[in-house]
Amino acid sequence: METLFCDVLVVGGGSAGARAVAAAQEYPVTVVLAMKGRIGSSGASTFRVTEAAGYGAADGRRVAADSPKVHFEDIMTASRGMCIPEVAKTLAEKAPETIGELESFGVHFEREDGTYLITQGCFGSIPRNYNLKGHGTQLVESLARHFKKESLTICEDCMITELLVADNRCCGAAGVFGDGRKITIHAKSVVLTSGGAGGLFKYSLNPGDVTGDSYALGFRAGAELMNMEFMQVGCGILHPGFSILNSWIWSLHPDAYDAGHRDIFSGQLPEGVTKEAVMDAKASHYPFSSESLSKYVEVSIQKAIAEGHQGKHGGVYLDVREAMARSKGRKGFQLFEDMWKLTNEWYLSRGIDVMAGPIEIADFAHAINGGVRINPRAESTVSGLYAAGEAASGPHGADRLGGNMLVTCMVFGKIAGTNAAENALEKNGTDPVTDSLSDGIFKQQETLTNGSGGRPWNTMKEELQETMWKNMMVLRTEKGLTECLECIGKLSGEGLSEKSAGDNPFAPFEYRNMLLAARIMAESALERRESRGSHYREDYPAENREYAKPRIVSKQSSDFSGGTP
Structure with missing residues (x-):
């Protein structure tokens, strides 16, 4: 077994993790960076599902009336009372200074005719989104080029399997490498940045290594989690390639139909609501939200598939060809013309030619708005444990502003790394209990493959992903969420055997993390008997003031009945 000693351990190598290291x-201080993949190709930040990403910073460069105060007000409006105001305020106030910081690292924000290309993001009132070509890849690669190698140890292909905690104080972590070697890392501070939980769903705009690890690690360590029922869902292309379906395409009023060539909106819209009005609303922002008419896009897609009317690749059909001819001269067509060249180049690079015929689309899981609850210092409720990026909750609520996730990674990645280093400098020596803690954890982990399950891990994972995608994405009901919990319970009882885990040393830990994260999310959604932002209960379609506060769970909380797989 390998043993490392450091001042600061950063778990996760995406944009938040890279910023924390820097x-x-x-x-x-000495720093260890541990990640399941490799720098520049690990996590959601570098996962290419769209041609560019928005980066929200209210510096008034595009609209003079914009300011951190307006940005904060937009966050609060979208959050529907579910974010932590002090954390959201910190995000809005710190965002503008990150533009210059990132440019000093070598990050290039897109320009048009010599000026910054700044667009309006989803749920925002003012255009403030700088554009980053290649999503978050630039952020990670630029930051990594400035790492100080002499004080940094990078453990790639290394999954942190447990945080080490004594007396509510985080003092390191235990982990395993892809070749099966075990590792104990003694640390005075730990920063959790290992992403969200998109991998829990059949269709996801996340890479396969995003399996709810941050939430499971934080929960088992005793940290409080918040807002786990709120997640972003949006339309994605299934065939002939894989990509986000850009929201502005709906401004064309394209033809959308199921395998029987039935209009997917037929019979799905309330009286007096037209499909054109729904598509116009959808063109203005990407993620699903119960607050907008646009919700009927994702609802209609999900219902068509759930009722068995999917196409040969599992989705519904979208055809823009006739719509383009119909739309010329119409007001909404200008949005299409403004965006078409850049987006079409991206689609063609992914093997998607929308002018060659209908494409297949479906609802995809995107980002989780909840996570480990933090304060403005990026501190969790466990001493010495910090969190940032999609691992953390507080800056977002029921809905999240477009462009706010990457800037959250930068703002709170920096805050977490700074405070973790200062905390480490205040401590002397290493914690003597770390070795005994890790020894006990490794012995406990040896039992993770003692289950009776003989099915391959991938088969068991697909069962969970299918059930979660069907019942936890858009159309949430008591019946469906109960079905999720029953599936989780069955898979937990079945367990993983050495045979079913195969030669993948990460499988037992991903299995455990996915089941725990799924259980927390499903129970939180079941308990919130209302619709609010990204959380839509078909059996409780209205917002209810009784639920006008965030739901906080921990392994110590009395209202969490999910157990700890």
């Missing part, structure tokens, strides 16, 4: 290295 911030911590401004201090005379």
Whole structure:
């Protein structure tokens, strides 16, 4: 078994993790970065599902009336009372200074005719989104080029399997490498940045290594989690390639139909609501939200598939060819013309020619708005444990502003790395209990493959993903969410055997993390008997003031009945 000693351990190597490392290295500390993949190709930040990403910073560059105060007000409006105001305020106030910081690292924000290309993001009132070509890849690669190698140890292909906690104080972690080697890392501070939980769903705009690890690690360590029922869902292309379906395409009023060539909106819309009005609403923002007429796009898609009317690749059909001819001269067509060249180049690079015929689309899981609850210092409720990026909750609520996720990674990645380093400098020596803690954890983990399950891990994972996608994405009901929990219970009882885990040393830990994260999310959604933002209960379609506060869960909380797989 390998043993490392450091001042600061950063778990996860995406944009939040890279920013935390860079911030911590401004201090005379040693840092270990542990990630399941490799720098530049690990996590959601570098997963290419769209041609560019928005990066929200209210510096008034595009609209003079914009300011951090307006940005904060937009966050609060979208959150529907579910974010932590002090954390949201910190995000809005710190965002503008990150533009210059990132450019000093070598990040390039897109320009048009010599000026910054700044667009309006979903749920925002003012255009403030700088554009980053290649999503978050630039952020990770630029930051990594400035790492100080002499004080940094990078453990790639290394999954952190448990955080080490004594007396509500995080003092390191235990992990395993892809070749099966075990590792204990003694640390004075730990920063959790290992992403969200898109991998829990059949269709996801996340890579396969995003399996709810942050939430499971934080929960088992005793940290409080918040807003786990709120997640972003949106339309994606299934065939002939894989990509986000850009929301502005709906401004064309394209033909959308199922395998029987039935209009997917037929019979799905309330009286007096037209499909054109729904598509116009959808063109203005990407994610599903119960607050908008646009919700009927995702609802209609999900219902058509759930009722067995899917196409040969599992989705519904979208055809823009006739719509383009119909739309010329119409007001909404200008949006299409403005965006078409860049997006079409991206689609063609992914093997998607929307002018060659109908494509198949479906609802995809995107980002989780909840996570480990943090304060403005990025501190969790466990001493010495910090969180940032999609691992953390607080900056977002029921809905999240478009462009706010990457900037959240930068703002709170820096704050977490800074405070973790300062916390480490205040401590002397290493914690003597770390070795005994990790020994006990490794012995406990040896039992994870003692289950009776003989099915391959991939088969069991697909069963969970199918059930979660069907019942936890858009159309949530008591019956469907109960079905999720029953599936989770069955898979937990079945367990994983050495045979079913195969030669994948990460499988037992991903299995455990996915089941725990899924259980927390499903129970939180079941308990919230209302619709609010990204959480839509078909059996409780209205917002209810009784639920006008965030739901917080921990392994110590009395209202969480999910157990700890």
